[in-house]
Amino acid sequence: MPDSQSTAAVASGEGASSASETTASSPNSNASGRLLVTTRIGILFCVTALCALLCGVAASSLPQLRSFQSIMWVATVAVCSLSGLMSMRSVRTLRTIETELLHSGGQPERWRTVRPIIGQEKITEAWNELLREAESGCTASDERVPASLDQEAITLARAMRGLPAAWVITDLDGRLLFISPPACSLFSLTEDANHIGRDLLDLLGLRAGDDSVIAKRQRLLSNVRMIQERHQVTMAGERVHLRIARSRLDGRSGDGEGMAWILTDVTQQELATKSRDQFLLTATHELRTPLTNLQAYAEALEAEDQLEIDQQKEFCNVIVSEAHRLGRLVDQLLTVGQMEAGSMVANRHELELLPMVEYAADQMKAQAEQKHQRLVTDFAAKLPTVFGDRDKLQAALVNLVGNAVKYTPTAGEIIVRCGVQDDWVRIDVQDNGPGIETEEQDKVFDKFFRGSNAANSELRGNGLGLAFAREVARMHGGEVELESEVGRGSTFMMRLPIGGHSRSGI
Structure with a gap:
């Protein structure tokens, strides 16, 4: 590589000199003010030719003077000989350069053996300077290539480790x-x-x-x-x-x-994909059930003209209940999209929390009675207000109580407590269900997650209720926590700040 570079440098210099010689048409074209060697040789030959012509003409014009003719022809030979000697002296430097280039031509490795030229002419000085530059370039290239490679290897190794x-x-x-x-x-x-x-x-x-x-x-x-x-x-x-x-x-x-x-x-991606598939399966089932009930009871009301008032009211109640159930599921589907996008916001007002907790307990009382469960409430006589979004807090409380009713066995007991603890309003939902494994307690608030006890049971769920409840509590500056023991039940505790100071500032 260095030899090739040096040869290229010489070729470039030679090409530059040739170009200079080609374009030089006057003494002023040379940077040093002197004529180029090739130009001087050309002028010398022109002068010699002119002198020979003049001598020949003079000798022919005086044929009677034999001695004069001899002198003219001798002068002509002398001028040509002198011109040849001067030309040989002028091209000696060019001949030396040509010899060295021919010696190294086609074999770049011989470029190192090219010799400098002794002389005081500008072309000699330029040739020797070119050799020095080429040699220093080869030496620098030889020293730089290994160092450059080492530096590249070090940089690459650091980048790979990083x-x-x-x-x-x-x-x-x-x-x-x-x-x-x-x-x-x-x-x-x-x-x-x-x-x-x-x-x-x-x-x-x-x-x-x-x-x-x-x-x-x-x-x-x-x-x-x-x-x-x-x-x-x-x-x-x-x-x-x-x-x-x-x-x-x-x-x-x-x-x-x-x-x-x-x-x-890709463990998390695999779990997310599996959870989404399970969620879609569950959501499809839960959508189909209320829609089927709505269709069946509506068709019964339309077909039966002789239904008693009590039966009509019962059918209407079922239709309303299933419509509410379908609405809650659709709201959860919309909410999970907002949670994924991080765009769920709260429309805040000053709220009385006690009526909202009572409403959540009343909503789940019918389901608890179907399973012969005892839904016990223990509320403080008066609670301070909180600052928050009524709809979202109401849905979160319904999810907590509904989760306890769903996973508590038949004839079990659910206790809903509400009181004040320091600067917080605290709502506890306690059940005596199967409990949650210790290693799963940190995951029950993840979207789409269902514990092993829930997954192995016949109960169907979408794994969104607890995730939604915690997200709502955190939006209001609070938290939802869990205490559970396998075989003895679980307690979900929602804490909301009095006055509604939000961490998120929304």
Whole structure:
């Protein structure tokens, strides 16, 4: 590379000189004020030719003077000889440059052996300066290339380590060569330890297993240039869903071979997809049920002309109840969209909370009686006002009480308490249902989540009620908390600030 650059530099200089010579038409065209060598030679030959012509004409015009003719012809030969000697002296420098260029032509590595020229002429000085520049350029290039490569490698290594992706470089058998800090975190490995040689497929649980595991391992270690796989592995006692992208490192001849792996934890996406599918299934079922009831009772009212007043009222009550049920479900569907987009806002007013809690208990009393449950209320005589959105707080309280009625067994008991604690209004909804597992208590407020006790039962739900209740409480500067023990029931506590000071400022 340096030799090629030097040759290019010389060629460029030569081309520049040629261009200068071509365009020079007068002494003023030279930057130094002197004629170019080729120009001087051309003028010399023109003068010589003119002198030879004049001498020949003079000799021919006086044929009677033999001695004069001889002198003219001798002068002509002398002028031509002198002109030739002067031309040879002038082109000596150009001949030397041409010889050196021919010596190194086609073989860039010989450029280093090109010699400087001794002389005081401008072309000599320019040639020697060009050689010095080319030599210094070659030396600087030789010194800069390794350093530049080292710096690029260091920068690339730092960038790779700084990437937030879990990437791994292995040999063709899956043994670790390099591993990124996120990948160490994924496998619970210490970043400072030396992990070279560890088996990535063993970390992924792909070294032993059934036929599907063996087939997946063979695909990942095959000669296919790029492969993407979905894989589940147990890490730290938890089931983790991974998306694996593996590509072969096919470099130049002599480069080391290996494989590059990118491991992406898609557990949350998998759970979200599963939860959404379950939600859509549940929502479809819950939409179908009230619609079917509405249609059945409306058709009965239309077909039966002899229905008694009590039966008509009963049918109308069922229709109204199912319409309310359908409306609540539609509201929840709209609310989940607002929660996902972060656009749920509150229309605040000063509110009396006690009538709202009583309304929530009355709404669920009929369902509790159907299951022979005792719905007990324990309210303080007077509660301070809160500042909030009536509709959203009302829906949140109905969700809390309705959740207790739904999951409390037949002949169970639900207690709704309301009172003041320090600077808060506190509403407790206590049941004696199956309770919630300790590891699931932090997840029950997640959208679409249903606990194992609820999922295994015949009760259907959409997993939105508790998430909605907590979101509403937080919008009003409060919180919803849970205390639960498996087999003994659960207590959901909603706290709202007196005066309604909101954390969100909405």
